[in-house]
Amino acid sequence: MHEMSIVESILGILREEMVKYDGQKLKKVTLKNGRLAGVVTESLQFAWEALIPGGEFDGAELEIIEVPVKVACGECGEVFSPEHTRCMPCPKCEALLGHKVLEGKELLIDSIEVDDQQ
Amino acid sequence: MSKEVTIVRNVLEANDRLADELQKNFRVKKILCLNLMSSPGAGKTTLLERTLSDLRDEFKMAVIEGDLQTDNDAQRVAATGAQAVQINTEGGCHLDSGMVMDALKAIDTEGLDILFVENVGNLVCPAEFNVGEDYKVTLLSVAEGDDKPEKYPFMFHISAVMLLNKVDLLPYVDFDLKKAENHAKKLNKDIEVMPISARTGENLEQWYDWLRKKRAEKL
Ligand SMILES: [Zn+2]
Numbered sequence: 016m017h018e019m020s021i022v023e024s025i026l027g028i029l030r031e032e033m034v035k036y037d038g039q040k041l042k043k044v045t046l047k048n049g050r051l052a053g054v055v056t057e058s059l060q061f062a063w064e065a066l067i068p069g070g071e072f073d074g075a076e077l078e079i080i081e082v083p084v085k086v087a088c089g090e091c092g093e094v095f096s097p098e099h100t101r102c103m104p105c106p107k108c109e110a111l112l113g114h115k116v117l118e119g120k121e122l123l124i125d126s127i128e129v130d131d132q133q
Numbered sequence: 134m135s136k137e138v139t140i141v142r143n144v145l146e147a148n149d150r151l152a153d154e155l156q157k158n159f160r161v162k163k164i165l166c167l168n169l170m171s172s173p174g175a176g177k178t179t180l181l182e183r184t185l186s187d188l189r190d191e192f193k194m195a196v197i198e199g200d201l202q203t204d205n206d207a208q209r210v211a212a213t214g215a216q217a218v219q220i221n222t223e224g225g226c227h228l229d230s231g232m233v234m235d236a237l238k239a240i241d242t243e244g245l246d247i248l249f250v251e252n253v254g255n256l257v258c259p260a261e262f263n264v265g266e267d268y269k270v271t272l273l274s275v276a277e278g279d280d281k282p283e284k285y286p287f288m289f290h291i292s293a294v295m296l297l298n299k300v301d302l303l304p305y306v307d308f309d310l311k312k313a314e315n316h317a318k319k320l321n322k323d324i325e326v327m328p329i330s331a332r333t334g335e336n337l338e339q340w341y342d343w344l345r346k347k348r349a350e351k352l
Contacts, residue, residue, distance in 0.1 A: 021144060028142050042135055046144070089287065111285075122144040130135040 018058040021122070022066050028124055029072065036129045041075045043128035049082045049119040056081060084119030151230035155237075155265025159248070165348045166248045168266035170288065172281075173254030175274040176298045178206045180331040181249060185213035188341060192246035192348065197236045199228040199253045206251075216240050228252050233264045246348055268293040268347065275299050275308040282316040289320045294327065294343065301330040 025044070033041060048054055056079045063077040086103060087094050090110035094117065097103035104111055159166045171177050185194055195216040198207045210217040218236045220228060233250060240248075250264050271292040273281050276299055282289045289295060295317050297310060314326045325343065329336045 024144050028144065032140055032142070036138075043137075124140055124142045124144060126137055126139045126141075128135055128137045 018054060018062045019066070021054060021059060022062040025063075025124060026066070026072070029127070032127060033129075039129040039131055041072045041127060042130040043076045043078060045078045045080065045125045045127070047080050047082050047121060047123045047125050049121040050084050051116065051119045052122040054122055080125070082119055082121065085117045086114040086119075087117055089114045149230075149263065151234055152263040152265045155230055155233060156267075159265060159267070160351075162242055162245065163351050164242065164245050164248050165344070165351050166250065166264075166266045168250045168252055168264055168269045169272065170252045170269060170292070171254060171272035172274075172277060175254070175272045175277065176331050177251055177254070177272055178209055180272060180296070180298065180329075181251060182209055182213055183331050183334065183337065184249075184340070184344070185210065185215040187337065188344070189214060191345075193244050194247045194249065195240050195242075195245055196249045196251055197228075197233055197240070198251045199232070227255065227262050228264055229262045230264050247344065267351070270294045270296065272296045272298055273313070275302055275306055275310075278307075279309045279313040279316075282313060282320060289317045289324060292321070292324060294325045294340075296340065297326065297328040298331055300328045300335060301333045 025046070029041060029044065033039075046059075048056055048059070059079060060077060067073060067075060067077075083096050084103075085094060085096050088105040088108065088110055091105065091108045093105055093107040095106050103114055105114070155166070158164075169177055169181070181196060185196070188194065196207075196210045196218070198210065198217055198219045207217045207219040218239045220232050220236050228250060242248075250266060252264075269292045271288055271294070273295060275297060282295070295314075297313060300310075303310070310328055317324050317326055327336065327339050327343070329340055331337070
């Protein structure tokens with residue numbers, strides 16, 4: 016659905032970053048995809064494979080690491096990884112509300128691998 | 134020779150980015166968008182039916198319906214003459230911006246004044262996800278107990294309005310209006326508390342005036 020435009024955003028960032036590696040080739044991108052980010056890993060991979068061939072990053076690989084959700088309970092502070100990403104009862108006090116999301120909302124380009132091709 | 138470089142760049146906070154896009158769209162089109170949240174059975178659909186009928190001549194309104202409790206919610210809303218689109222949340226307990234964006238494709242937004250997003254009945258998860266709304270409105274029925282703001286603080290913390298519905302039942306239930314209001318105000322001093330009955334129509338003018346005021350502010 017919106018994964019195509021996400022790949023476009025990724026490409027924009029990569030173009031900026033690659034300026035620093037003039038003359039080198041992008042080999043691999045590692046992306047962290049939080050389960051709450053609302054982005055489907057398979058669709059992203061599909062969009063990547065559809066958009067990359069023939070362009071400046073032809074042949075570059077996309078690795079996606081899925082990051083589980085981690086929250087701190089809004090009532091008692093207990094840190095836990097909920098089973099479901101939509102409803103999150105605290106395992107200690109059963110509170111449902113006000114949890115602080117610590118991890119799992121992010122969609123980050125974590126690292127890139129560049130190759131000296133000369 | 135190849136080398137790995139850590140860069141750590143945020144691609145986007147997917148939902149927030151989509152919410153921003155929706156908000157921009159609503160600003161340009163001068164649509165007031167409200168995210169309506171409540172527990173199941175608090176009376177969101179009755180309130181909407183009433184609002185859509187009573188203000189029919191004043192505003193062009195539409196509803197995005199995320200509550201799948203009963204199939205006829207959307208039909209009840211559509212019976213008032215307003216556009217209604219139902220979202221299949223596939224068991225999820227809140228709506229997100231992507232879903233609202235998809236649902237909007239089925240709505241004629243030309244000349245639309247107010248868009249209600251009727252969120253899934255649940256006081257927890259919907260509070261975490263923006264859907265591009267101008268305001269969050271929480272509906273609480275007096276049958277549920279006056280300790281709700283205490284139990285679900287976040288929801289009241291981020292809502293602009295707390296509607297206390299079913300006040301016609303006050304003689305039969307143990308609900309202290311003042312206590313609920315005080316609690317809500319402790320969590321959010323700016324929250325507007327309106328005791329209403331969507332069934333009898335009691336005090337709905339206060340709610341309608343709020344809608345008129347907020348809609349006028351968008352122009
Ligand atoms: Zn807890």
